[in-house]
Amino acid sequence: MSTSSVSSTNHQQRRSFLLVVCCTIIGAAAQVLIKKGASALGANPTMLQTALAMVLTPALFAGYSMYGISTILLVLALRHGQLSLLYPVFAMTYVWVTILSVVVFHESMNPYKLAGIVTIVAGIAVLGREQPA
Amino acid sequence: MAWVMGASFFGSFGALFLKIGAGKIQRSFASLLTNWRLMLGISFYLFSSVLFVFGVRKGELSVLYPMVALGSVWTLLWSKLILGEPLTRPKLVALGMILCGMTLIGLGAR
Numbered sequence: 001m002s003t004s005s006v007s008s009t010n011h012q013q014r015r016s017f018l019l020v021v022c023c024t025i026i027g028a029a030a031q032v033l034i035k036k037g038a039s040a041l042g043a044n045p046t047m048l049q050t051a052l053a054m055v056l057t058p059a060l061f062a063g064y065s066m067y068g069i070s071t072i073l074l075v076l077a078l079r080h081g082q083l084s085l086l087y088p089v090f091a092m093t094y095v096w097v098t099i100l101s102v103v104v105f106h107e108s109m110n111p112y113k114l115a116g117i118v119t120i121v122a123g124i125a126v127l128g129r130e131q132p133a
Numbered sequence: 134m135a136w137v138m139g140a141s142f143f144g145s146f147g148a149l150f151l152k153i154g155a156g157k158i159q160r161s162f163a164s165l166l167t168n169w170r171l172m173l174g175i176s177f178y179l180f181s182s183v184l185f186v187f188g189v190r191k192g193e194l195s196v197l198y199p200m201v202a203l204g205s206v207w208t209l210l211w212s213k214l215i216l217g218e219p220l221t222r223p224k225l226v227a228l229g230m231i232l233c234g235m236t237l238i239g240l241g242a243r
Contacts, residue, residue, distance in 0.1 A: 101195035112241025116234045123230030
């Protein structure tokens with residue numbers, strides 16, 4: 001995907017790194033908004049009501065807009081950065097979402113969840129090491 | 134949790150069709166709109182987000198969000214089965230780690 005990395009300068013690589021970090025923070029904040037909006041949906045919404053709510057509920061709409069922005073940032077970052085470096089950074093989203101779940105929604109934390117998150121992030125890092133041919 | 138896992142399943146088809154469609158992109162905006170593979174990919178993504186919202190209504194975000202990683206497992210599977218990409222050892226290791234991590238989080242759910 002990033003065959004241009006040879007010609008990318010250090011400056012561009014650093015900017016790509018920062019872009020991905022931004023993109024993980026925006027992406028995690030988006031998840032919090034999506035969860036907030038989804039929780040407010042009511043007891044038993046239909047699929048259609050859920051779909052409409054994604055456009056009409058401010059929290060859901062904002063959440064998905066931010067999700068879209070973070071995807072565009074990721075694509076921009078991938079133009080100059082190495083996928084194998086940026087992929088593990090991108091997995092930071094899981095870390096932020098876990099922290100925000102505890103801080104914003106007062107969800108419980110335990111060793112199982114912590115170990116699980118660490119294992120998933122490490123797994124995604126391994127996935128990123130696989131260079132596209 | 135089943136809804137979120139379902140969302141990751143359909144989302145992975147989104148990735149698959151985007152990949153197939155992206156190979157056929159031409160230099161005009163109209164051709165993007167008539168590229169049915171791209172459009173199908175985007176539709177899968179939209180459908181998957183509806184399922185995700187539906188699934189994330191109840192339960193803990195710290196448990197449900199990591200289930201999204203299951204999408205990479207599906208994507209690896211389709212890449213191998215449909216696109217014929219090699220399933221290398223690092224990919225298998227990553228796949229095992231993601232599944233392990235998800236199981237651990239499932240154990241930690243209230």
